[in-house]
Structures are given as C-alpha cells and as structure tokens.
Amino acid sequence: MKGTTKAANTQHRPPSWLETANFYQIYPQSFYDTNGDGIGDIPGIIAKLDYIQSLGISALWLSPVFESPFGDAGYDVSDFYKVAPRYGSNSDLERLFEEAHRRGMRICLDLVAGHTSNQHPWFKASAQAKKNRYTNWYVWTDSAWTADEPNAVRGFSDRDGGYLPNFFSFQPALNYGYAKPDPAKKWQLPISDPAVQAVRRELGKIMKFWLDLGADGFRVDMAASLVRGDADGRGIRELWRSYRQWLDKDYPEAVLIAEWCNPRRTIGAGFDIDFLIHFGEPAYNALLGTPWGANGEPAHRPPVFFDRKGRGDIRRFLDNYLPHYRATRGRGYISLPTGNHDFPRHRRGREERDQRVIYAMLFTMPGVPFLYYGDEIGMRYIENLTAREGSYANRTGTRTPMQWRRGRNAGFSTAPSSQLYLPVDPAPDAPNVEQQERDPKSLLNLTRRFLALRLDHPALGNLGGFRPIHAKAKKYPFVYERFLRGERFWIAINPTERAIKVALPAIESAETVEALDAELTAGSRKSDLLMEPVSFGIFRIRIFGGR
Numbered sequence: 216m217k218g219t220t221k222a223a224n225t226q227h228r229p230p231s232w233l234e235t236a237n238f239y240q241i242y243p244q245s246f247y248d249t250n251g252d253g254i255g256d257i258p259g260i261i262a263k264l265d266y267i268q269s270l271g272i273s274a275l276w277l278s279p280v281f282e283s284p285f286g287d288a289g290y291d292v293s294d295f296y297k298v299a300p301r302y303g304s305n306s307d308l309e310r311l312f313e314e315a316h317r318r319g320m321r322i323c324l325d326l327v328a329g330h331t332s333n334q335h336p337w338f339k340a341s342a343q344a345k346k347n348r349y350t351n352w353y354v355w356t357d358s359a360w361t362a363d364e365p366n367a368v369r370g371f372s373d374r375d376g377g378y379l380p381n382f383f384s385f386q387p388a389l390n391y392g393y394a395k396p397d398p399a400k401k402w403q404l405p406i407s408d409p410a411v412q413a414v415r416r417e418l419g420k421i422m423k424f425w426l427d428l429g430a431d432g433f434r435v436d437m438a439a440s441l442v443r444g445d446a447d448g449r450g451i452r453e454l455w456r457s458y459r460q461w462l463d464k465d466y467p468e469a470v471l472i473a474e475w476c477n478p479r480r481t482i483g484a485g486f487d488i489d490f491l492i493h494f495g496e497p498a499y500n501a502l503l504g505t506p507w508g509a510n511g512e513p514a515h516r517p518p519v520f521f522d523r524k525g526r527g528d529i530r531r532f533l534d535n536y537l538p539h540y541r542a543t544r545g546r547g548y549i550s551l552p553t554g555n556h557d558f559p560r561h562r563r564g565r566e567e568r569d570q571r572v573i574y575a576m577l578f579t580m581p582g583v584p585f586l587y588y589g590d591e592i593g594m595r596y597i598e599n600l601t602a603r604e605g606s607y608a609n610r611t612g613t614r615t616p617m618q619w620r621r622g623r624n625a626g627f628s629t630a631p632s633s634q635l636y637l638p639v640d641p642a643p644d645a646p647n648v649e650q651q652e653r654d655p656k657s658l659l660n661l662t663r664r665f666l667a668l669r670l671d672h673p674a675l676g677n678l679g680g681f682r683p684i685h686a687k688a689k690k691y692p693f694v695y696e697r698f699l700r701g702e703r704f705w706i707a708i709n710p711t712e713r714a715i716k717v718a719l720p721a722i723e724s725a726e727t728v729e730a731l732d733a734e735l736t737a738g739s740r741k742s743d744l745l746m747e748p749v750s751f752g753i754f755r756i757r758i759f760g761g762r
Contacts, residue, residue: 227459229487229547230432230468232273232321234678237666238585239272242556243280243302244288244636245616246588248628253635255616255627257303261314266648270591271666274321276434276472278556280308281327284334286385287605288556288614290325290436291332295421305428312429321431323470328418329440330381330388333371338387342372351410353387354379354443357402376402381440383605389414391441394450406442406450415454419461422469432470438486439475452484459485478539482547488583490550491539492558498539499551501531503561503573520693521565521573523749525711530688540581540681548677551577552585560589560613563596567658568749571731572710574658575751578665579697579706581681589617591662592646603637615639620649664729668753674699675753684719685744691715692746701761705754707733709746716745726755 247259257280267275279289282297289299298305315322331338340349355376359369367377368384381388391414392406404411422433442450455471462469473486481489491498504519518526539549553574554560562570570593578584597612606614615637619626625639625647632638639645651657669676674697684705685694692709694717705725709715718741725735725742733752736743739759746752 226546227463227485230470232468233470233487233548233583235670235676236274236321236583237270237272237669238274238276238323238550238583239267239270240276240278240552240555240585240587242278242588242614245614245627247617247619248630251629252301253628253630254301255636256301257298257307257311261307261311264314264318264320268318268320270586270663271670272586273319274323274431275315276323276585277325279325279327279436284332284385285604286332287383288603290327290605291330291334291383291386292327293332293334293336295331296424309428312431316429321470322429323432323434323472324425324430325436326422326433327436328389329391329437330386333385333387338378341387342374342378344373344375348413351404351408352390352414354390355402356400363400381437388443389441391415391443391454392450393444394442395444395446397444403444419458422458422462423465426466426469431468432472432487434472434474435486436474438473438481439477448480452480455484455486478547478549479542482543486547488548488550490552490585491536492550492552492555498532498535501527501529501535502551502576521561521569521710523569523710523712525691525713527710528689529686529691529693533683533686544581549582550585551580551582552587553577553590554587554613555585556587556614557610558613559609560587560594560596562590562593563612567593568731569710570658571661572708572749572751574662574665575706575729575731575753576693576708578662578669579675579704579753581677581679581697583677584666584669586662586666591659592618592648592651593658594618594646595640595642597638597640600637611637618645618647620647661729668728672702672704672755674702674704685717692717692744694719694744696756703756703758704728705735705752705756707735707744707746707750707752707754709733709748709750712748714745714747716743718742719744721759722756723759724757727752728755729753 244255246255247263248255249258280298280302281292282294282299283289283291298308312322337349337352340347341353355378356364356367359375369377378387380386390411392411393403396403396405445451471486473481473489475481475489478489502520520527520529597615600611602611616627616639651659679697679699683695691711692707692715694707697704721740722737722742725737730752732747732750734745735754
C-alpha cells in the first residue's frame with residue numbers, strides 16, 4: 216500500500232454482497248471450546264458454521280483473535296500478524312476463511328487500529344531511552360514532568376516522557392499524527408511526519424496480510440480515535456478515505472465496518488457500515504437504554520421506548536435516526552444490532568416476550584442487521600460476576616459462554632467448570648440451542664423467520680425504503696413502512712402492557728406475515744390496528760391504485 220495522505224476522489228460504493236448480508240458477532244473465547252481448556256477457539260467456530268448459516272447468517276464478525284496478553288480481552292494486541300495460541304493458529308484461521316467461503320459466507324476480523332498492548336515489541340522499542348525506528352510510533356510527551364497532559368502514563372520506562380493511552384493505561388496510542396499540532400508542544404507530530412506515515416503504512420500492511428489470507432474485511436475498533444488535534448474530523452476522515460481508495464483498487468469486495476457511531480460522518484469517510492449504539496448516540500439508547508454507569512447500572516436512563524409502562528417516546532429515536540438514514544441512504548448502511556460484547560444483553564430486566572417484540576423492530580429496520588451470539592436463544596445477562604480480562608462493571612455478564620444444550624457447561628466445553636473462561640448461566644431454565652431447535656415457536660426459530668423475511672422480501676431487507684406511518688411523541692404504538700419495487704410492508708410495535716387500537720391510513724388490503732397478538736384490518740376510509748399488550752405485527756399491504 217502506498218502513501219495515505221490523499222483522500223479518494225471518487226464516490227465509494229459498498230460491496231454488492233452487503234445488499235443481502237446478515238451478520239453474526241462471535242466473542243471467540245465464549246463461543247465453543249474444542250480442546251477442553253475452557254476457552255472457545257477457532258476450530259469451535261468452524262464446527263458451528265452450519266448452525267450459524269442455518270440462522271440466515273451470511274457473514275461473521277469475530278472479536279479480536281490476535282496474540283495478546285489479554286488485559287482487555289484481546290483489544291490489547293501484541294502481534295497483529297499472529298493468531299493467539301489459545302484460539303489456534305494462523306492455519307486454523309485460514310481454514311475458517313476457506314470453510315466459510317465454501318458455504319458462501321464471509322469473515323470479518325476486529326481491527327484494533329488505534330493502539331497496541333504495552334507488551335507489543337513496537338512499544339517496548341518506543342519506550343527505550345535511545346532513539347530507534349519506533350521512537351515516534353506512539354504518542355509520547357517530551358518530558359516525564361509534563362503537567363498539561365493529565366492522561367499521560369509517566370514513569371513507565373527509562374524514556375523521559377509519558378505516553379498517551381487510547382483506553383486502559385496498558386493500551387498506548389499509536390501515532391497517526393495531529394491534524395493541527397500545538398506549536399508549544401513539539402512532541403505533537405504532524406500528519407506528514409515520517410514516523411506517522413510509517414504507522415499508517417503498517418496498518419495497511421496488516422489489513423493486506425489478512426485480506427490475502429482470506430479475510431473479507433474488518434470491523435474497526437474505536438475508528439474515530441486515530442488522528443489527534445482534529446476538532447472538525449477532517450484528518451480522520453481523510454485517513455480512512457485513503458485506505459478506502461486503496462481497498463477499492465486492490466480489494467473491492469472488502470468491507471469496512473466502523474465503531475464510530477456517527478453514520479453521517481462515517482459513511483462519507485469510506486466505511487460501509489456504522490452502528491448506532493455506542494458513545495451516547497441517542498437513537499439506540501432511546502429504544503433500549505443507556506448502559507454505562509457505576510456498578511453496571513445506567514448513568515442516565517430516561518424512559519426508553521421498549522418499556523412496558525409506556526413511558527418512552529419514539530420521537531427521541533426517530534429525531535436522531537432519520538437524519539443519519541437520509542444522509543447515508545444509497546451510500547452505506549446503518550446497523551441497529553441486537554447487542555455486542557460491551558453492553559448488557561437487552562434481555563436484562565425483560566421477559567422473552569419483550570425480546571420478541573424488540574426483534575420484530577430490529578430485524579425489520581433498514582441497514583445491515585448484526586446478531587450477537589446467544590441473542591438468538593435469549594441468553595440472559597448474568598449478574599454479579601467478577602471482571603475477566605477488563606470486562607468491568609456491565610460487560611462481564613454479557614460475555615458468558617454460549618449455551619448449546621442442557622448438562623455440563625451447557626455444552627460449551629468439556630473442561631471442569633472452574634476452568635471456564637466465565638461461568639455459564641446456572642439457572643435450571645437457561646435457554647439453549649438444542650431445546651429451542653425442537654420447538655417451532657422458540658425464539659431461535661422466530662429469529663430464523665425474521666432473517667429469512669429480509670432475504671425473501673427485499674422491501675424488508677437492507678436496501679428497502681423506510682418511512683414512519685404512526686410515530687407520535689410519547690404515544691404508542693410505532694408503525695412504519697418498508698418498501699421497495701412496489702412491495703410494501705407495515706410493521707407495528709407495541710412494547711407496552713396495555714392493549715391499543717389506532718386508526719391508520721386507508722389501504723386496500725393487509726396480509727399478516729408474522730405477528731404476536733396484532734391484527735390490521737384494511738378499509739377504504741381508514742385501516743384499524745388492534746394490538747394486545749407487548750405485541751407486534753408485520754403486514755404486507757396493498758395501497759389503493761397500486762401494490
């Protein structure tokens with residue numbers, strides 16, 4: 216890969232395979248253990264590919280699998296070119312690529328672009344007092360006594376200076392330069408600095424290495440964190456556009472997925488997908504709540520839409536979501552995932568019926584769906600677990616082992632229970648795959664039907680249009696339309712514990728496709744929607760004078 220200072224001049228178009236993609240996120244250490252050491256591994260993922268595909272999944276995102284001291288569950292990388300031995304080998308990952316591709320599936324790796332572990336050889340060299348190739352590969356102040364950088368980690372080594380961490384103190388920030396260096400701080404290097412350019416080239420080499428071995432793209436961790444002194448975001452956008460320009464030339468089918476959570480900026484910066492979930496974005500939080508806070512409790516939880524008491528306001532969601540949707544439509548995709556490794560599972564404090572209604576919305580919205588492992592069976596958030604590998608506060612209970620069947624360790628591992636990465640759900644009625652496979656009414660099979668609907672009906676899929684039909688402030692239900700090429704659907708969502716009847720615009724006909732205690736009756740003057748408590752309906756409609 217050549218230099219990365221110039222942005223792309225042409226409009227990027229996402230890979231065509233994203234038009235029908237359904238993603239599944241795997242937290243590797245908790246998915247399936249094949250060697251009995253209590254930790255999930257890559258051969259375990261290979262063993263479960265047929266199951267994953269049976270869900271309607273066509274692409275996987277793997278949380279980091281690279282060598283690491285695992286202070287932050289692998290988000291502290293010590294070798295970007297080597298699979299962590301606890302997961303297997305580079306050959307195992309190549310075999311996963313091959314087995315997935317043989318099934319028509321894609322594999323995306325988690326790329327920790329902004330920092331490394333402090334155990335990485337690059338950082339160990341950078342921390343030396345004597346100047347060397349890696350001296351400026353990380354962001355260091357010019358004195359251990361610098362007082363105007365309170366976050367700097369000082370006294371780490373013989374080097375006179377403090378390094379800036381990107382998250383935990385053991386995750387030093389790689390130096391992608393300052394868009395506008397402070398002249399009074401000579402250690403703030405400009406983007407043009409040779410060391411900064413070397414770091415940028417190295418990230419390209421890492422991506423190329425794994426793409427050449429068979430990876431289909433990357434989810435980029437903390438994608439907005441690379442360039443510093445970049446108040447208007449121009450520097451970071453130009454950086455990612457330059458990578459996108461290279462990818463479009465040499466790897467046009469490779470996908471870039473951002474952990475940025477600002478799709479209006481991200482899609483224009485060369486990413487194909489961005490989430491609306493992290494960093495205080497009110498769209499997702501207005502639906503399911505803000506998860507961050509002390510002792511695993513939300514720092515601030517205004518009434519959310521998915522609330523049985525009906526205290527939420529769908530406009531809080533839409534007023535944030537719609538500008539992102541309009542700005543990115545036809546250029547990239549927004550994802551409203553079922554969850555991920557950083558958030559309490561949304562089953563927390565809710566019943567399975569609530570989860571069915573939540574999925575009815577999440578799986579019928581535009582963009583690319585992401586299903587977090589275990590959410591398809593309604594795995595619960597496990598309370599009061601001790602942190603493991605940096606999973607403080609609210610994160611530990613959402614990273615517990617996948618529950619495959621009843622019995623020892625829920626089928627996750629043959630290791631003694633004391634050796635498991637984290638304990639499995641101890642409840643006698645803990646949901647599991649084996650039991651739900653046999654029940655056509657299970658959450659697992661409902662999830663399959665939802666994902667199948669996206670593929671069978673493009674209007675409900677990634678590219679279908681979206682418009683609210685009934686979305687009043689502090690009122691329920693929420694009704695919206697999905698449409699494409701003459702096909703139309705209305706989706707009605709009532710998460711409250713009360714029955715609701717509302718009049719909607721006139722339609723010629725309504726066919727129930729999937730519903731939970733909801734009925735839509737067409738009429739020439741108005742249509743009537745009747746919804747029982749905690750209910751949803753997906754209806755294929757025909758309007759007068761058309762489909």
